[in-house]
Amino acid sequence: MKFNAWLQSLLTKDAPKGKSLLVTLLGDALAPLQSDFWLGELITLAAPFGLNERLVRTTIFRLTDEGWLEAERDGRRSRYAITRTGLARIAQADHRIYAPAPKDWGGQWTLALPLRGGDGTDRSELRRELEWEGFAALANGLYVHPNADRQALRTLIERLDLGDSLLLLSATDLPGVVGTSLTPLARQAWPLEQIAARYRAFIADFTALAKNVLPALKLSDEQAFIARTLLIHHFRRASLHDPRLPLAMLDADWAGQQAYELCRNLYLALWTASDRCLRAQLELATAPAATSPEQAVAELKRFTATD
Known part of the structure; x- marks a missing residue:
């Protein structure tokens, strides 16, 4: 191809x-x-x-x-x-795109409870923001996440001025107590199959690039830039609604992890030529650093392990 x-x-x-x-x-x-x-x-x-x-x-x-x-x-x-x-918006999205999903989980949940007050518009905006951060509605007005990004929550609270209208709590299941466990209940709260389907579509599209295109010819700098941009664009869209649950909570063959690894490998393969094209188009005064793709991408804090 x-x-x-x-x-x-x-x-x-x-x-x-x-x-x-x-x-x-x-x-x-x-x-x-x-x-x-x-x-x-x-x-x-x-x-x-x-x-x-x-x-x-x-x-x-x-x-x-x-x-x-x-x-x-x-x-x-x-x-x-x-x-x-x-x-700030770009930095927030960068974490969702380039950072790997957490592997382990200590069993602790973050609960977000909007307090009474504020108009409907405020509450709707808060709900959208919490959903963007991966929270799921566990009950009416109660949102939950097993791996909440604390910095993102602090930024959210400051931006929406929620200091006295959003209650954040930590919770764990009580061992030995008969009752519904949070883990299976919460797993039902996220549309994991829909999210996995988006990832599988991404994998199909870009596996064709990895297996049939890249090995067959040397891409020009412009082609590498086009491929890199579309790679991140489609991966961003696929991961947009991913709550980034710890891998320990997900099936071993979770499509999100497969998509992330494919995206990382292709990004590194395309980096040098695509960066050369970008710098030429922008007529930057500084030349590209003489480092490997892995070093260059690591300096940008992209696709680097967090544990």
Whole structure:
């Protein structure tokens, strides 16, 4: 299979949406190198994915309105910088994309209980944010997670000003007490089969790249950049609703772990050529560091073990 055939098949089956693809480019490609860029540079980077100039401009305006970016005019040219809010959102997503799932689990749960007060909009936003952090609704108004990210929760509480309206508790099952155990009850609260199906689709698409495309030919720098961007874009979408439960709670053949390992291996294989393409497009003053892909990616704290 040739690269163009694989690419056309993937884009035909699941063409990336403009906003989602640009967020991938901001997080994976731009933010680690520089927090600001010319609009023309982003238009060039987005073109191979079927995003035309008008769509890029419209989407960038939307991202600016949503607080991701801030604009600065330089004559007839526009330069954009990723805001502190945008960088915080990228850092939050980075942990979900590039960090491995925890292996072990000590049996301790984090319970989140919104207290009375606040309007319906506030509670709906809190529910969405807790679900984004992987919490599941165990009962009406009670959310649970076995591996809550404490820093993410602190950021959430500060951002939504929840200091006196969200109660966080730790809990474990009581040994020797007859009653429903939290573990099987909670496992039913997450749509694990739906999540696994997304991962299996990702594995099918990118196993074809790993087995049939990469060994058959040497990709150009641009092709490597396209493949890397689509790799992270599709993995991000597959993992979007993954609660990142400890592997000890999941089946040994959990598709999420298989997808993560495939993504990591391909990312490392594509890194050097894709980084060279990106730096050339951005006309960066600094040259790529003379390190291995493993070292370069580790410096970005991507795909590195946490235990």
